[in-house]
Amino acid sequence: MKNKIIIIALLLTGFVNALSSKSFASNKGGKEKVVIQTSAQCGECQEKIESAIKKLDGIKSVDLNLDTKKVTVVYDSLLTTLDKIKSAISNAGYDADDVKANSTAYDNLPSCCKKGGKE
Numbered sequence: 781m782k783n784k785i786i787i788i789a790l791l792l793t794g795f796v797n798a799l800s801s802k803s804f805a806s807n808k809g810g811k812e813k814v815v816i817q818t819s820a821q822c823g824e825c826q827e828k829i830e831s832a833i834k835k836l837d838g839i840k841s842v843d844l845n846l847d848t849k850k851v852t853v854v855y856d857s858l859l860t861t862l863d864k865i866k867s868a869i870s871n872a873g874y875d876a877d878d879v880k881a882n883s884t885a886y887d888n889l890p891s892c893c894k895k896g897g898k899e
């Protein structure tokens with residue numbers, strides 16, 4: 781009887797370990813897809829943002845929608861992070877969600893590319 785309890789306990793521990801290592805593995809890397817709100821105004825902004833993101837490692841695809849100003853990025857989370865993508869956008873002169881545009885880069889944008897430039 782005691783042996784049975786030990787076996788069940790061992791099986792349970794193994795099961796819990798298997799579960800936790802599985803969730804760890806899925807956090808460890810692979811394809812991630814994010815949608816980031818930017819402050820892009822026109823096609824030129826779109827190109828600048830897309831090429832800034834493409835310079836990072838592990839970028840699979842970048843697609844900026846000018847109607848919504850949202851950029852969809854598919855990337856390998858082993859090679860890059862969401863923070864790196866946001867700072868690439870900021871360093872290009874545009875807002876990326878909660879990350880504000882780098883002010884020097886923003887000042888260097890043509891006036892039509894600044895916020896409200898197209899409105």
Ligand SMILES: [Cu+2]
Pocket residue numbers: 820821822823824825826892893894
């Ligand atoms: Cu522009």
